[in-house]
Amino acid sequence: MYDVIVVGTRVAGSPLAMLLARKGYRVLAVDRATFPSDTPSTHYIHQAGLGFLKHWGLLDKVIASGTPPIRKLNFSYTDIVIKGFANPPAAGTMPEGIDAVYCPRRTVLDKILVDEAGAAGAEVIEGFAVRELIFEDDRVVGIRGAAGAGPEREFRAKLVVGADGANSTVAKAVGAEIYEGSPGACFIYYSYYSGLDWGMQHRTGFGEQQFASWPTNDELAMVAVMRKRDRFREFRADPDASLQEIVSQIDPEFGVNLKDSGERAEPFRPMLYPDNYRRQSYGPGWALVGDAGYHKDPFTGWGITDAFKYSQLLADRVDEGLSGAKPMDEALAEYQRDRDIQSASTLELTLSISELSLTPYYDSVFRATSLDADYTKNFFGLIAGTYPPEKYFGEQELAALYEKLDFPVEARHTTKDGVRA
Template structure:
């Protein structure tokens, strides 16, 4: 009998398991994969996410893998450019883009070291329920082809967008925004670029240095271009760089060497899914998913995985009824993630709204607000604070934006 079973051992599941095991709870983690293994991903970890790794004693371990530190970022939409970096966030002065083969294995190892039992090549095929409907465990398909039942006081689904746990408990989606795009990415040698996230005419590319002296290059297009893109991904991938920033396109064509096949992400809609119930909870993309453009998936998995572990501890220790404690996790996650969710949905249109164009146009002319912008992007400042009318008024005053061009959140409906 376990205290908690965690289904899924990647960026949300392993931290939950590790943190609970460190408190002395008996934890089982199961995952269909064997580690190290790859998965489609944005790779990016913001400062707020690295701060969690640092608090858990894992950041130096990740740095020791040869992970490049990034300390300058460039965002552009058309000819509007915002460039710089955030102020330190909880002492963290860099961001990074680690390979998932490295990051996920590190997290799984940390969960094991903390005392969690980890079963790889073990896929959950069903849940166990008490007569009153409470989840009491899982039924899993084992690596040897057989099935086993595992019992626990609580089950956590950290098993991604297509969560088996969510499906088995009937967790409904209560907020959804249709996805607008798709992603292709791969890894290239022979080029040496700083971090880039550039958009023009509903085409986007991002560049970020990762392990093994490779550049991770990412292209995003709107969904109506998917069939054409899929028919000739090499040419279409290159064409995005040529169109968005011809100088990068020329360098990629002349010097870039693609080292691995393309990965494609035809991703799910943006959503919030009911993430708690009697004996169960959802964390990571299983409960809350958004467009990859802002790269917040891993960071949110860390932040809200830690929050769930804290709330589970309150429940397992008897300080608070466990279902109430986990309901509070879901409430706080929804409240605290709303700004990132809204900004991500807006940016994923690959065209700036008049409101965002007004604000970022002003930001591009203010070094101090560029730092504030990247501090918001990194998780050190909420979007509500950044986009507050008083803050925007001060920005517009500083750069001399004419009154007719000063758009505020009320003019946008929502940012």
């Protein structure tokens, strides 16, 4: 009998298994994948996420894998251009000492995480697919599944956690309901290129489309393009030409560079984005973490950072439940409540800007930001997860910014519902 079984061992499951094993609990972690292996992700990690890796003693391993540091970020939204980097986080705050962003391939990152879960004492079974949960009355008490064509096996635990992604088997088996959701807006095509020295680019414009790029392992650059879903069929008729068209339209200079020097090194990864949702994430004998419980459009690149953040939160609450400091149901209810409160501003921002066009409010805020060096620093702090959204989007702060810039009166939006300063 295990204390906890974790289904899925990538960026949500492995940290959870590792943290609970480090606390001395008996943990089983299973995944139908084997590692190293890839999964759809453009793998940008914000400083807030890197802070968790550092705190867990794993950031050095990511850096040692040859993942290049990025110290300048380039954002554009139509004609609004914001370039720079966040101020170093204040001493004592979570990502202390992190002066760069790293975007490790998932083949690299997930392997480091799953190995660390094992090193911490969790029992890890790779290549094991969970087919169903075991229930006693209404309580989940274990999992049933098999490795490949091997015999069916079952394992029992006090708690079963689904860290098994957007199509979570655990969520389906317990009937976890979606209580907040909206349809996915876009599709993505991405791959890896040699010959490009673009640094970090996050560029939206020339209609509802985006390209993004950042350097990663093996001296390759990840290049991704996004458009609204209704243009998927048109795009995939010739993905290389369509990607070239988007880059050239948004930034003609980069377009020339891509044509002359860029060489695609791997197949394209195409994907229609799944919907945005929050699912009920706990119940008798079960919990959900990572994309299994809460998923948002990858436009703002917060999936990995949030998976780290809420696996730490869940590990802390589960520890309270298992140690008897608090009834488990109460501890898990707190986990879901705190996750929803803490992730509200990221979710709201993501849903607001991932449609690839800006509302008048966001246009004003970002345009004014681009004109002011201090507010630009705050913007990059917001993106990094080190500057509070309530200050960056604060009505008084925005009113003061507009005043300082002598911003056009008709464009001085200080609230999302259209109030002007």
